[in-house]
Amino acid sequence: MSRRRQIYEGKAKILYEGPEPGTLIQYFKDDATAFNAQKKGTISGKGVLNNRISEHVFTLLAQIGIPTHFIRRLNMREQLIRQVEIVPIEVVVRNVAAGSLSKRLGIEEGVQLPRTIIEYYYKDDALGDPLIADEHIACFGWASQDEMNDIADMAVRINDFLAGLFAGIGIRLVDFKLEFGRLWENDFSRVILADEISPDGCRLWDMATNEKLDKDRFRRDLGGEAEAYQEVARRLGLLPEGESNMVLDLDEHRQKRGR
Numbered sequence: 622m623s624r625r626r627q628i629y630e631g632k633a634k635i636l637y638e639g640p641e642p643g644t645l646i647q648y649f650k651d652d653a654t655a656f657n658a659q660k661k662g663t664i665s666g667k668g669v670l671n672n673r674i675s676e677h678v679f680t681l682l683a684q685i686g687i688p689t690h691f692i693r694r695l696n697m698r699e700q701l702i703r704q705v706e707i708v709p710i711e712v713v714v715r716n717v718a719a720g721s722l723s724k725r726l727g728i729e730e731g732v733q734l735p736r737t738i739i740e741y742y743y744k745d746d747a748l749g750d751p752l753i754a755d756e757h758i759a760c761f762g763w764a765s766q767d768e769m770n771d772i773a774d775m776a777v778r779i780n781d782f783l784a785g786l787f788a789g790i791g792i793r794l795v796d797f798k799l800e801f802g803r804l805w806e807n808d809f810s811r812v813i814l815a816d817e818i819s820p821d822g823c824r825l826w827d828m829a830t831n832e833k834l835d836k837d838r839f840r841r842d843l844g845g846e847a848e849a850y851q852e853v854a855r856r857l858g859l860l861p862e863g864e865s866n867m868v869l870d871l872d873e874h875r876q877k878r879g880r
Contacts, residue, residue: 632658633671633821645704646695649675649817655840657749664839664846668698671819671850673859676700678783678818685782687775688813690802705802705815708764711742711750712772714780717795719824720837731831739776744800764812771812772801779814787825790856792834795824820850 625638628645632654637646649668654661672694679691692701715738718728722738741758742750758764764772776799784794800816816822820835827834833841834849854860 633668634817639701639704643704644692645702647700647702647817649698649700653821653836653839653846655836657746660840662839664850666847667821667850670847670854670860671817671821672698672700674819674850674854674857675817677857677859678786679814681786682779682782682814682818685778687779687782688804688811690804690813690815702815703804703813705804705813706810707744707800707802707815708768708772708812709744710753710758710763710772710801711744712776712799712801713740713742713796714738714776714799715740715796716780716784717793717824717826719795722796737777737780739773768803768812775799775801775812775814783818788828791828792853792856793826793828793831795826797823820853825853 625640625646627635627637629636633650633652635648635650637648639645649672651663651665651667652661653664653667676691676694679689683689683691690703690705692703694700715722716734717730718726718732718734719730722728722740723730741753741755743753743757743763744750755769758769759766779799780794780797783797787794797818799814799818799822801812802815803810804813823835824837825834826832832849833843834853836846838844838846838849851860
């Protein structure tokens with residue numbers, strides 16, 4: 622597929638005009654950022670792996686009735702998606718104390734929470750994506766109450782499904798980020814799952830060793846980022862033993878040729 626007009630570039634992905642009205646092409650980059658882009662780098666092959674992992678997860682979620690923007694994967698780094706109006710709220714689902722929750726409340730990382738917590742953050746890089754409450758969302762009209770009810774319901778269902786999916790391959794789902802968008806049809810909109818679900822936006826720990834298999838390896842200078850992402854893909858059955866180097870080498874060859 623020929624490259625089309627660029628619509629938007631974020632920290633980890635680029636959006637291009639799609640082949641049909643109401644569609645976009647989502648391109649996954651190798652760029653890695655942390656701490657609101659104060660730390661920048663690259664993780665070799667990350668875009669390829671995140672594309673495959675997110676495709677797999679979104680396909681499974683659709684099968685249990687979660688509406689998503691995903692249509693199909695186009696190639697190693699691109700997927701076709703529905704164009705949505707992004708709700709300016711990041712939804713963070715927490716099962717285990719880690720990251721900013723541990724820092725804010727002084728809870729040791731790794732402590733299982735008595736119940737799952739859903740937090741909301743206002744999407745604004747300049748403000749550092751501040752933590753917000755339902756009252757802020759209602760006051761400033763970022764989403765309606767019906768939309769928030771749908772978002773919360775989907776977040777709970779997604780968490781239940783993903784926790785079981787990852788537990789089945791020996792991975793503990795510590796927490797993860799979700800984004801939602803409004804899909805407009807005939808002057809009416811409904812909220813659907815958007816963005817991606819991958820080790821970029823999830824904390825994934827090996828159940829036996831607590832080894833981090835996510836972007837915390839980059840945030841905390843632990844090294845082995847690419848290997849961690851590959852391990853998640855391998856356990857999900859997306860990267861058979863011995864295939865990882867072949868896939869990433871092929872992608873590198875294609876990029877050098879300019880696709």
